Amino acid sequence: MKNIFRSGCPIASTLDLIGDKWSLLIIRDMILGGKKTFKEFSTSPEKIAPGILSSRLKWLECIALITKRKLPENQKENIYLLTEKGIELVPLITEIVLWSDKNVRALNSEMYSMSDKGFHADKSAVIEHIQSNYRELVRKTLG
Amino acid sequence: MKNIFRSGCPIASTLDLIGDKWSLLIIRDMILGGKKTFKEFSTSPEKIAPGILSSRLKWLECIALITKRKLPENQKENIYLLTEKGIELVPLITEIVLWSDKNVRALNSEMYSMSDKGFHADKSAVIEHIQSNYRELVRKTLG
DNA sequence: ACTTTTTACTACTGTTTTAATAGTTATCCA
């Protein structure tokens, strides 16, 4: 890992870690879609290419936003799960959804709502709900 | 403007608009640094290349996050200002700063604090303060 | 047991985007 950071700015540093076209969509699939495997990430509507998906998963694991493991009952599938560091991105994702709903919809007529995920209710309640939901998924997955 | 959106997802759509390496840093310079001109953006520590800066400014203007104008007393400088749509990115930027402070600092030893900008006080108060501050700058600039 | 399918990739090629620097035009200032 040679100097990945452009500066000491917290915002620039975050972009240097997850400011690419795909990382946040993988995290979205995990946290809002409950996705856990390479196959599942591959089938998202944005159609990420396998080479890019592979490199992003390695990178996200490298910076400890996700973990990679196999479950004892299945040696074929790799299971990717968010770490706490990754789960703490929920407030950021929430703000993106809110801003997008208000300011991007006019540009993208195909845009769907995320009201089914509980957005547009009380903000901090929504965030905590999504986070505890995901933590429950992790617990269930690891048994 | 041919199909810029990969999908109907609000998160993907936001990334399709401002999910590159530089747009959010230009917006950061405007909102937290009070920067308004091409020259000022050029002198940020991350050293954006003029060609990229030029194309990003055009793009941000195209999607109505910023405006470009000349002031009557100076026909040389172009003045770039955030629109309301752009000012509404402050909550998102705030969450990035908070996440970064907590989760990126360990990876980037050069990272500086933004406590001088009022972060780490009450969140919604900070956001409103930054926003009204910027609106005041706009007012002062346009006279 | 053996064949097929599934999963998780890697490899390859072409295209697009980004980076770094040099150069151009118009305005301002002394």
Place this chain on the structure above:
DNA sequence: TGGATAACTATTAAAACAGTAGTAAAAAGT
């Protein structure tokens, strides 16, 4: 009026991304 300043554009090289094909290992079917 001549030099400095501001806002770019142009150019070339490097890196990232996109799309598709192919491979190895595990699992599932027969």
